[in-house]
Every structure is written in C-alpha cells, then in structure tokens.
Amino acid sequence: MAEETNGTGVIHSTAAELAAAIANGETTSVAVTQAHLDQIEAVDGTINAFLYVDAERALEQAAIIDHRIAGGEQLGPLAGVPLALKDILAYRGAPTTCGSKILEGWIPPYDATVTKRLLDADIVILGKTNLDEFAMGSSTENSAYGPTRNPWDTSRIPGGSGGGSAAALAAFEAPLAIGTDTGGSIRQPASVTGTVGVKPTYGGTSRYGVVAMASSLDQPGPCARNVLDAALLHQVIAGHDPYDSTSIDAPVPPVVEAARSGDVSGMKIGVVKELGGEGYAPGVEQRFREGLEILAAQGAEIVEVSCPHFTYALGAYYLIMPSEVSSNLAKFDAMRFGLRVGDDGSRSAEQVMALTREAGFGAEVKRRIMIGTYALSSGYYDAYYGSAQKVRTLISRDFAGAFEQADVLVSPSTPVTAFPLGEKVDDPLAMYMNDLCTIPSNLAGNASASFPVGLAPEDGLPVGFQVMAPPLADDRLYRVGAALERTLVDRWGGPLLSQIKEIAR
C-alpha cells in the first residue's frame, strides 16, 4: 500500500490511499493515527505546528472506526484518516486558544459545524494547530505560543496565519488539515510550504464555531498535500448550514469529480495583469510562467485580463478587516472565559478588563483593534470604512468583468517565497504586502486556491500558483490544480514534498 508512494512509510501516503487501505483492511486507523502521532512526537519540537495534541482521544476515535469497519460497515471516503485542526475552530472539550493568551484555558462547550462534519465523516482529529493570534498575520510569528517553522527550512516562516496547518502537512505530521482564510491565511501558507490550500466560495463552508476575525471575509477550507485529497476534504466540510446565516443554500460544486478529471482543454485562463510585475521574486515569476505553459499545453487558452481596482484591494482590506476585528474581539473582556488579570478585589471590572487585554492581546491584535475602532468612529466612518466598502464593490465588479472573459483567473499566490523568521516582524506594512495576491478574492467572496508549482531556483523554496474562480464554481479550481499536478509530478519524479530535506531534530 502506502509504502510504495514515497518509499518511506505510512506518513508519506496520501489521504485517499490511507482511507482505501483502512477500508480494505490493509491497515487500521489506529496504526495510521499512531504513525502520525509518532511523527509529531519526533519533529514537532522543532516545527511547533501543534498547540495541542489529543493522542488519547484520537486513538480512541480511530479504534471505534476500526471496530465499525471490522463489523462490515461502509464508511465515507476519508474514514479513519487523521487531520490537524487549526486552533480557531471550536472542538468540544479541547482547549481552543486562537494562538492568544487571552483564551488560555478556554474549552468550548460545542463543536464548530466544520468540526462536526469532520467527526461525522469519521475523520480522526489529532489536535489543534498553531496560528497567528486570532489569525492575524502572514508568518505565524504572532502566535502567543511561539512561531511555527517551515519544514523546508526551519529558519524560515511557514506562512500565516495557518502556518501550523500547512507545516503539519509538509512535515508529514498529518495528511489533512483545516485552515481559515480571511486575506490569504490558507493559500499563503500553502504557497510557501509546497502544499495545496483552498479558500471555498464565501458561504460555501460554515463559519459557525470558527472564532471570528473578520466575519465578512473569514472562510474555513481544506489543506492537503495533493489536489484530490483537498477535494475529498472539501466535499466533507462544505454545504449549507442553518446555523450560519451567510451560508449558501446550494449544492456543493462537483469538486471531487473535477479533481479526478483535471481536464482544462478549451478552458479560458485569465492572467490578472495587476497581480504581477515589480515586487515579485524572479523564481516566483518563472515558475508561474511555467505553470501557464503547462496549462496551455493541455489545451487551455491563456488570456490577459485587467482588474484595475485590485491596486486598492490591500488598502480596503486593511480598513474593513480591522473594523470587524475591533467589534468581534470586544467580547474578550475577562468576564466569562479565558484569562483574567488583576482580579484581587481591589480593582473595578473595567480595570480588570484593561489589565487582561493588555496582558492577553499581542501587538498585532492591539494594532488592528485600534485601527478598526478609529475607522468606524463617527466622523471617520465615511472616509475610511465607507470608502473601503465602495472599493470592495468595485473589486467585485472587476472580478465579474474578468470572469466574462475567462473561466478562471490566475496569479502567483505570494510575491516571494518563505522569508526568514524575524525579517518582517517589525515592519507590519511589508508583512501586509505578502497577502497582495490573495486579498481580492476575500473581498469579493469568490473561490480561490493555491497549488504548488515548483521550487524557486534562487532559494530552492516552494512557489504557489493561485487560481481564482467565480462564486460557487469551486470545481474549476480543482480542474486547473489537477492539470498542473499531473504534469508537474511527472516532471519532478514524484510529489514536490518528496524533495524536502529530513527535518533536523
């Protein structure tokens, strides 16, 4: 079975392979789960992808699944496969910190809808993965629990905010992971770790139980090491949820079918003019162009499209997002859950609240709360939040216009490859630039994904290829991703991740 995929063992198998092997009795969910727990034990001291590992519950869950399979039950296509859950989704009974000190010790009494669907699909949850505090950041350096390291080069960032989920995949600690994407937090880490990350159409997956950063932008999605695994996971977590008013009541697009087909002949692929040019690393540009050539060779038509308002996307995003942040994070007031500082009977509730927030929130979170509070305040609302919403509308129109000329739009996922830890920590604006390509999709709510497209020649680090599709056409992402993967895996002589060096312990 999986031994052959990569020559090194269970943990290098794909999720689809593992599920098949568990289903036909070649191995067990317990064995697969244990193998991943062993890998976590071996490498996570270096990587720091996990904030919390629940080995006991995972093995218990795996044993139940094995028992049911042994009893002849037919389970779902990912049954028994382990998964890493970003620590911003509620998982009943497991600590949920959002990478923040302010939620230290909080254990949600309920499951997020995505979590529930994973459990219902008999996927084994290994634990919770590291992230930038409340998903704010592009490097996972803003976590109150220390940065996650990129398995390709542990002196470098794994991307953010879902760096923990992406690193867990690249370090073979889990074959599947869940991320959330507000401005690129699934795609950007996928890009710099050589993995697949998909931001579904806004409303395509439920936000219920995902601790809100910016409600109108957040979207949970699948993270995997290959296109089919991502599609299988997408199929499990997507679909209408009556507990989320913004959830779309429409059938899930045929993502698995698209991932299996990979047929792009006749597809019109639009290269977004505004998402290229200066500021892009040469290796990123080179691999992106090669990606286009591969698609063209398979019969796709490459066209150039213009989205003139994308220039303003970053500015609009950094007003809308912090505005919503300032409101969403108001509930962290030390009164009902998480951290409480200074409650010694000598201080007022307001003072306890202020001390707790001072100690519990990190610098980036405070910065965004302040920006958002300012942008929403009367007298500035029209100039900032109001204008940003207008820009958002213009960006949606840009997309609508571009999708009349092309079936999907493409760009590099990030302007540069993984940068060294600490390099941009003190320069928030430089950090924000890293989400340049991913942000427009969040503002417009359409579907978007990042697929590995090779290593940049200059530094040997992964480059991501971004594909954007109209709302509810998520299947097109997988079609393009599968077409790229088919050619590239042949060219590389195996998955990109087989080229990763062994992680120093």
Place this chain on the structure above:
Amino acid sequence: MSAHVSQARVVDFDEALERYDPVLGLEVHVELNTASKMFCGCSTAFGAEPNTQTCPVCLGLPGSLPVVNAKAIESAIRIGLALNCSIAEWCRFARKNYFYPDMPKNYQISQYDEPIAYNGWCEVEVPGSDGTVETYRVDIERAHMEEDTGKSLHVGGATGRIHGADHSLLDYNRSGVPLIEIVTKPIEGAGEKAPQVARAYVSMLRDLLRALGVSDVRMEQGSLRCDANVSLRPGTDAPYGTRTETKNVNSLRSVERAIRYEITRQAAVLDDGGTVTQETRHWHEDTGATTAGRSKETAEDYRYFPEPDLVPVAPSREWVEELRATLPEPPAERLKRLSAEWGFSELELRDVVSAGAVDLIEQTVAAGASPQSARKWWLTEISRHANDAGVELADAGITPQQVAEVQQLVDAKTVNDKLARQVIEGVLAGEGSPAEVVEKRGLAVVSDDSALGAAVDAAIAANPDVADKIRAGKVQAAGALIGAVMKQMRGQADAGKVRELILTKLG
C-alpha cells in the same frame, strides 16, 4: 452615589406652559412574545431559573453566530403595518458597539439607518377641557428590531443597586430576547396636554400591541419600556430646545409624571438664564423627580456598521400584503363599535376601559349575558375582589362564561341579585361553578307557597301594627313585612311572591 437626595428647582407646571412650548419624542421598547429568541432557538419564557435558557449564541461565545428568527420579523412587520408605516423592501441589521455589563458580545445587534418599518402615524385621544375628547396625530419615525440584554443582580448591598454591592451576578436568560423599538417623530403642539398625550400614546400602543398579540405588554415586567425625550422652546415657531432623555419609565402614570416633571425642571433652568444639558436622565418613582445620567460630552460613539454575520432582510411584498390582510381591528375602532353595540354611556365606557374589562365583557356578552349585566358584575363584585387580591381582572378567578351563567341564574329567578353576589364570591373562592356554589351554599330562592306562607304568617303575627295599616289600605307598608320575611329566610325568598301572599292574606 445616593443619587436623588436634592431635587432640582422646578416651577409651577401651568406657569411653565405660559412661557414655554414643550416638544416630545418617545421611544418605546417592546419585548416580543415569540417562543424563541431573536437570533437563536432558546426559550424566552419569563421567570425561569437564571441562565437556564442560554446557548453559545445568546452567551456570545467565541465562534457562535446569530440566525434571525422569522417570527420576530413577522411581528415587526405587523407592528409597522398597524402603525401605518412603510415596510422596507430590503434592510439590514447593524452592530451597535458599546460596553454594557449585561451584554455578552459587547455589541448589540440592532438596526440603524435601515429600519424594517418607517414613516407611520397613529392617533391618540385625550380628554379636552370641556369634557369632549381631543384627537392628536402622532407621527412615527421608525420601528426597528434589536436584541435585549441580560440582567445584572447586585448582591450584598442594602439597596440591590450596584453601589455598595459586594459582587454582581449575571443572568443571560433575557439576553437575545427580540425587541422592537418604536420611535416617534417630534410631537409638537400638545401644549399643556403634552404629558397626557404621551400617556395616551403609550396606552394606545399597549392596547394595539396586545390586540396584535405580539407582546405581553407588561410594563411592570419590563416587556414595554418607554424613554421620554423632552425639550422646551419659547414659542411654537422657535427652533427646538435642547432635549433630555428620561430612560426606562415603566408605568403609564410615570410617563405622564416624568414628562410633567421634566417640563417644570427645564423651565426653572431656562427661567434662571441657564441652559439645559443634553443628557440621559433617570426617573425616580419615590421622589417623583428625574436625576442626571450620562451627558452628551461623555456619550458613546456606537461605531455602527452593517452586521456581517447576517444576510439582509427582504420581506416579499406578497408576504407583507398577507400580513396586512390579517391585521386585527384597531383597538380604538373596536371600542367605538362595541360601545355602540352595547349602548354604554361615555362614562360607562370609560370605566370599562380603565378597568381593562373590554375583552371580558365582550366574551361575557358572547356567552349570553346582557351588556349591562356583564358590565355590572365585572366592575363591581369581581373588580373589588381583583383589587383586594392585587391581580388583573382577567386573573381574578372567574371566567366570562361563569359570569354569564350567574346572570342566567338571576334571569331564571333561581337567585336574586343579592344572592348572585354570594354565588360570584363562591366561584372566586374556588368553590366550583355557579350552579355548584348555589347547590353547596343552598342559595336558591324559595318560591314554594307553603314554605313562604308559613313565613308570612309568622311575620304578620310578629308585626300586628304593620298588618293593621295594610288592612287599612296602606299597601306601601308591605315593604316592612317583606323585609321581615326576607330576614327570616336569609334573603332566599322570592320577593314578588312574598308581596303577593301578604296582600292576599291581608286583603
């Protein structure tokens, strides 16, 4: 902060009205009686054990999301239609960001610039100077939806207020209960009637909401709360003066008193050459005065923005028309109709309304009693009992059907009026149905000739002087003998029969 020890200087109300024209603005909060909360499925039942009706959504737990209760939207639309409002074709919820200890998310989901209902009007009636009724039109600015907060309980102090309390407990059962806020446009031109107009408006709203069946409208339980804005200006052509907002006035009488007080207080401030401060004020029932709360300088910036967790509300026109078609008869019109049908005088009707007996009388009449008899029983015997017990008339312990039954016993001469009072007393005391009370207490009138005859003979024997007078033709003296018979038979004799017997025997 022992707040209201010193009262502000006030001037005489009538004097104040000679110099100033009051302008009012009323904001009424109505708790809807939907079975579940505004944004989750939790129960809204009043009086449950603290925090037994909560979930991640109404506790504002991280990750939880609101979903709109369609029934609350329906109630909002029906209220809007009953107040002659336009119903928005498309509107949104907004977040009102402020800190409040009872509010779990530290923002309230409300509506801001896009209310579901707007531009309406209604009419209220107040007594005119010459005994007639004057009608005022009150324009409605908007009616919008929002969620209620939880409740704090301050423990350890003497007063139950936060000051001096040892600690505070929070009950989130009320958190997320649907509210409708109805806001008037400035009410001008009421002059010295302004406090009465305000009271009549809140009273009218209460009747209307009750008729719509959308709220329990119990002011004492806080399901109907009024914030009263008052400002004074030197004349009806002058621009509006600075207003104050008196919060959470929760009885009809207090609405009138609080506004009256604010007018006299503001008049004194202006008379002294001072300026009225724009602020919220608190009404104190015990002192009959208002005290200052938050001023405009420290007023919060609510940082409203469209609620991103909820999709817009877009009620279809068909639905709105369906709801319009099922609106109940407006209470004022219904009252006029019933009054005409019942033939009540103006005074009789006013008593019935103020006793809250309109529905009860209507049901009693429907059960077969005459309007006058129904009015009589509800407003005398039963009303007295309800007052003594401190309950609403409807909760006194007798049904309209039973009252009609009592009247039928009277009509059938089974009991007379005096005995009927005892029957009602028995029913109220829980002794059973009217027929059962008659049976148990042995209250039926005696009209059996032999039994009555013996009693009459005894009365004649005991009162020879009276008997002689009657024999001499003074028929009116019979009353004394009837009284004697009645006394003997503990009121249970058929008075007509007794009279007949007396006259026959002495004739």
